[in-house]
Amino acid sequence: MSRSAHPAGPRHADVLPEGHYSAPPADLNSLDPKVWSRTVTRDDLGVVTVGGIDVKTLAEEHGTPAYVLDEADFRDRARAWRTAFGTEADVFYAGKAFLSRAVVRWLHEEGLNLDVCSGGELATALSAGMPADRIAFHGNNKSSEEIERAVRAGVGRIVLDSFQEIVRVAHIAQSLGRRQRVQIRVTVGVEAHTHEFIATAHEDQKFGIPLAGGQAAEAVRRALRLDGLELIGIHSHIGSQIFDMSGFEVAAHRVVGLLKDIRDEHGVELPEIDLGGGLGIAYTSDDDPREPHEIAKALTEIVTRECESARLRTPRISVEPGRAIVGPTAFTLYEVGTVKPLDGLRTYVSVDGGMSDNIRTALYDAEYSVALVSRVSDAAPMLARVVGKHCESGDIVVKDAFLPSDLAPGDLIAVPATGAYCRSMASNYNHVLRPPVVAVREGEARVIVRRETEEDLLRLDVG
Numbered sequence: 121m122s123r124s125a126h127p128a129g130p131r132h133a134d135v136l137p138e139g140h141y142s143a144p145p146a147d148l149n150s151l152d153p154k155v156w157s158r159t160v161t162r163d164d165l166g167v168v169t170v171g172g173i174d175v176k177t178l179a180e181e182h183g184t185p186a187y188v189l190d191e192a193d194f195r196d197r198a199r200a201w202r203t204a205f206g207t208e209a210d211v212f213y214a215g216k217a218f219l220s221r222a223v224v225r226w227l228h229e230e231g232l233n234l235d236v237c238s239g240g241e242l243a244t245a246l247s248a249g250m251p252a253d254r255i256a257f258h259g260n261n262k263s264s265e266e267i268e269r270a271v272r273a274g275v276g277r278i279v280l281d282s283f284q285e286i287v288r289v290a291h292i293a294q295s296l297g298r299r300q301r302v303q304i305r306v307t308v309g310v311e312a313h314t315h316e317f318i319a320t321a322h323e324d325q326k327f328g329i330p331l332a333g334g335q336a337a338e339a340v341r342r343a344l345r346l347d348g349l350e351l352i353g354i355h356s357h358i359g360s361q362i363f364d365m366s367g368f369e370v371a372a373h374r375v376v377g378l379l380k381d382i383r384d385e386h387g388v389e390l391p392e393i394d395l396g397g398g399l400g401i402a403y404t405s406d407d408d409p410r411e412p413h414e415i416a417k418a419l420t421e422i423v424t425r426e427c428e429s430a431r432l433r434t435p436r437i438s439v440e441p442g443r444a445i446v447g448p449t450a451f452t453l454y455e456v457g458t459v460k461p462l463d464g465l466r467t468y469v470s471v472d473g474g475m476s477d478n479i480r481t482a483l484y485d486a487e488y489s490v491a492l493v494s495r496v497s498d499a500a501p502m503l504a505r506v507v508g509k510h511c512e513s514g515d516i517v518v519k520d521a522f523l524p525s526d527l528a529p530g531d532l533i534a535v536p537a538t539g540a541y542c543r544s545m546a547s548n549y550n551h552v553l554r555p556p557v558v559a560v561r562e563g564e565a566r567v568i569v570r571r572e573t574e575e576d577l578l579r580l581d582v583g
């Protein structure tokens with residue numbers, strides 16, 4: 121059974137097209153720069169290095185599995201987004217993709233803002249010194265406690281997601297003697313071509329207030345009436361892992377239509393429009409993501425054009441990339457435990473992690489790449505499936521991949537592009553301990569999230 125809502129291509133479906141894996145790559149030792157972080161290379165001995173450190177050293181010092189994050193690449197990508205949008209727009213990094221205090225500090229230093237969607241993310245951001253006015257608070261069911269904490273901290277904006285929340289936030293802000301800056305999240309009716317579970321702007325899902333039936337216009341009416349709120353703009357997020365800009369075009373058209381209606385009805389021109397995140401990255405060599413400057417140019421042109429034709433002042437644009445910044449900057453380093461050839465089918469390669477450190481393959485039929493990284497090999501390619509150590513046959517990390525046929529227990533393999541939604545969605549299934557995140561830069565490795573221990577597990581189990 122496919123859970124895909126759209127025939128969005130093989131990367132989103134659970135059946136690979138005929139012949140998809142008939143041609144192994146010409147060189148199994150090569151590392152496609154599209155899917156590996158920017159400082160990744162092989163040293164003279166054929167061992168993969170990142171940030172100037174080889175993976176054997178990383179495995180010896182930090183163990184496996186481990187998420188290895190290329191700090192220079194992260195900073196470069198964050199800066200590229202910031203520069204691409206310039207001073208006329210704001211970039212909010214979506215913390216749900218991966219958040220830690222080190223990451224918050226890097227973002228702060230690189231001039232980005234931060235989107236959080238829970239009390240836990242807010243606490244992480246504040247404890248690492250992100251100024252509250254550079255934080256946006258999201259979520260479809262923020263608790264009153266979370267809202268109060270955000271208002272007290274002075275977050276730059278709360279993104280309102282329902283009629284109840286409009287009243288709730290207004291009440292809390294007013295009772296604290298504050299006027300909270302807010303945006304209203306609308307659903308524009310765009311069906312982004314991505315997996316159903318990560319598409320968010322069609323109407324039959326839980327986020328936002330539909331433009332359809334005048335509901336968003338009614339939300340605006342109510343928000344404008346409440347003293348505790350300062351309505352600064354409209355927010356739209358159409359989904360994730362999107363390559364095609366046409367969804368953003370339709371979204372911008374419809375959001376600007378709402379801004380025009382608001383101007384006509386209330387005589388108010390809202391100063392901001394947030395187009396959310398969702399820009400895709402390369403998980404395999406088949407994916408062709410756009411560069412931040414192309415995205416910035418396209419989005420700015422779309423909004424400017426739409427506003428000109430509606431005779432509106434162009435609002436300040438903000439965007440919320442998560443995956444596009446952190447996704448490509450990390451790989452997961454695993455040690456091979458067993459290699460099991462199944463005649464006529466494929467070879468199952470079991471690693472020391474699995475669905476607890478990367479649920480995306482099981483959850484979204486996501487495709488990944490994989491490579492032998494502790495050495496090079498001239499052996500013939502074998503069709504492999506990389507699986508984890510969990511008690512579940514759906515525990516697949518990479519569904520179909522070519523690896524050298526001399527692969528053996530003790531080899532290190534790595535899965536690139538696991539920076540986003542892997543550590544942040546990791547679990548303790550089967551009481552497997554969550555891996556550390558090791559940041560590497562200029563020959564130094566630093567643990568920014570430590571490996572979980574059995575003590576950590578037992579501490580929560582109060583007996």
Ligand code: LLP
Nearest residue numbers: 214357360361397398399440441442443541
């Ligand atoms: N802004 C809002 C309001 C969002 O809901 C999201 C993602 C983002 C920004 C960032 O989207 P990004 O640029 O990272 O695609 N777990 C799924 C993705 C869920 C995304 C949820 N919201 C996955 O692993 O693909």
